[in-house]
Amino acid sequence: MKKMTGAEIFVESLHQEGVELIFGYLGAKVISIYDVLYDADIKHIMPHHEQGGIHAADGYARSTGKVGVCITTSGPGATNLVTGLATANMDSVPVVAFTGQVAHSMIGTDGFQEADIKGVTLPITKNNYIVDDVKNLARVIKEAFYIAQTGRPGPVLVDLPQDVLSAETEFNYPAAVSIPGYKPTYQGNLLQIKKAAELINQAHKPVIYAGGGVIISGANEQLRQLAAKAEIPVTTTLTGIGSFDEKNSLSLGMLGMHGTTEANLAMTNADLIIALGARFDDRVTGELDSFAPEARIIHVDIDPAEISKLVKADIPIVGDVKRVLEDLNPLVQEKKHGQWLREIQEWRGLERRRGSGKTGKLLPGEIIEEIDNLTKGEALITTEVGQHQMWAAHHYSFSKPRSFITSGGLGTMGYGFPAAIGVQLGNPGADVFCLAGDGSFQMNIQELATVAKNKLPIKIIIFNNQYLGMVRQWQELFFDKRYSATCLRRQEGCPPRCSGPGENCPEMIPDFVQVAKGYGIKGKRVSRPEEIRPALQEALDINEAYLLDFIIEEEENVFPMVPAGGSLDDMILRQDIEH
Structure with missing residues (x-):
């Protein structure tokens, strides 16, 4: 059998995994891989920052269900992946990241562009490797892809020393993977499932609480069947949006800190919560001691570590x-919950999510609702992190899984734009x-070049209020409008203290339309x-990228809002502030 270099084995292993697309930024330690890629039929997209590359791989993975793949060189190339790895890890996204590394003889010598990326990323990856011998390279790659997409998905990092890539060995790609101690449980315990059905x-006041795990497992149809059969209202987490059609009358929308009144009050007053692929994070539960005080909890999750981690489950199902x-569904009886649904319907009208406008500038809710109307709810939406992220969750009617791509657990500004490239x-x-x-768009604004060069018809919608809006909202509500370091127009010559926009505010920087034109x-x-x-x-009418810079109300806020440390029924509503 002909021998192959590590670089050749790397590319052939990607072929074996069915990889069609990788995001990568070249550097000296991976130059041998790029020499092989030169003749390969794998599509390669070069971002303009390594963080943009891993976020693009993440967006690709979330929107397709496939593994996202990225590659960088050693040292700063590798460390620039850290935020992207942490983002994927928090939201259970299957990404395999490959990093170059100095040769084994140089490891530990503080050589040029050396970084212990295995040690750095250990807490924020599902698993990671440094390949010790070219003979193990194919096996490690096979394991990396297997681990990334099985059980609870997550990112895996493979560090590739330069000498491993240049060494030669016979290529033999494993047909299967066997990892002692790693045996994800897919089938739930039937006795526990029967108890859950009972x-x-x-139940008289049940609520289904659906998380991102529903989308990952492809369970949206089974969720719909359960909700319809037993007439159970459904609320979703931020990353669970799309798992249940929001046009369905049983939809409560998103719950939590910026959740709908009906979702938060239904959870508070429920006698049974059916948690599906969700982890009871703090943005969902609010103050734990007052969370769902009368409810029994059924918790279904593929990760046993999440069950009863924060909220004790009465019926745990791994x-x-x-x-x-x-x-479960065949064991559940057909049932009506008319009185419960009527009670929920009364809560739907308690708050007003859209502002009335203070200065005549645009309201974000109107913009998103118009996008919804023009695309008939069929668009794929990515967001950065902040107020616009919550406005999107409230005002776009998501009806299918993998259509809302956003950073939930880590809350990564700079995520949404490069993620859109992958989507x-x-x-x-x-x-x-x-x-x-x-604010967040400028964190990876350089990816405009990636969009332009690859002729990607992404529609970029900027909600321009000249503030870091979500933090400004907190400063308005809880810090007496002391707008410290949140105004994006602030510059030399501004008064030392700022309490809001005024007639003498400087021009906004930058002019996004002119920046886009430059690309x-x-x-x-x-x-x-x-x-x-x-x-x-x-x-929408042109098949190319287009940037729209919407000048919105500077002090438009997101409501409802549960204050930090508050309970879900202790919401601040728009009318509480405006009247």
Whole structure:
């Protein structure tokens, strides 16, 4: 059998895994891989920052269900992946990241561009490797892909020393993987499932709490069947959005810190919560001691470490959500909960999510609702992190899984725009919208070059309020409008203390339309309500990237809002502030 170099084995292993696309940034320690890629039929996309590359791989993975793949060189190339790895880890996204490394003889010598990336990323990856011998390279790659996409998915890092890539050995790709101690449980315990069915059949005020695990397992149809059969309302987490059609009358929308009144009050007053692929994080539960005080808890999750970690489960079920629901649904009785649903319906009208406008500038809810109308809820939406992220969750009617791509657990500013690149490449015929704040968009603004050079028809929607809006909202509500370091227009000559926008505020920096133009991307600034629909339609009508800079109300806020440390029924509503 002909011998192959480590670099050749690397590329052939990607072929064996069915990899069609990788995001990578070249450097000296991976130059041998790129020499082999030169003749390979794997599509390679070069981002303009390594963080952009891993976020793009993440967006590709979330929107397609496939493993996202990225590669960088050693040292700073590798460390620039850290935020992306942590983002994928928190949201259970299957990403395999490959990093170059100095030769084994140089490890530990503080050689040029050496970094212990295995040690750095140990807490923020599902697993990671440094390949010790070229003979083990194929096995390690096989294991990395297997671990990333089985059980609870997550990122895996493989560090590739330079001498391993240049060494030669015979290539033999493993047919299967056997890792002692790693045996994910997919089938739920039938006795526990029967107990869960009994609780559901007895409940008077049940609520289904659906997380990102429903989407990962492909259980959206089984979720719909359960909700319809037993007439159970459904609330979702931020990363669970899309698992249940929000046009369905049983949908409560998102719950938690910025959840809907009906979702938060239903959870507070429920007598049974059916948690599916969700982890009871602090943004969902609020103050734990007052969370769902009367409810029994059924908790289904493939990761046993999540069950009863924060909220004690009365019926714990370890397993894949889809498989568990396939066993559970036949045992659940058809039932009506008319009185419970009428009670919930009264809560739906308690708050007003859209502002009335203070200065005549644009309201973000109107913009997103117009996007919803024009795309008929069929677009794939990515977001950065902040107010616009919550506005998207409230005002776009998501009806299918893998259509809302956002950083949930880590809350990564700079995620949404490069993620949109991965989404568009993974779904070439789809309308892809990146919703961004003017602050977060600038964190990876250089990826405009990636969009332009690859002719990706992403629609970039900037909600421009000249603030780091979510933090400014906290400062307004809890810190007496002491806007410290949140105004993006602040510059030399501004008064030492700022309590809000005024007539003498400096011009905004930058002019996003002109920046886009510099990359060869069309754009338009929109400042009047009557311009919203025509501008969006113009963007949709052309099969190329388009940037729309919407000038919105500076002090428009996201409501409802549960204060930090508060309980879900202790919400601040818009009318509490404006009247």
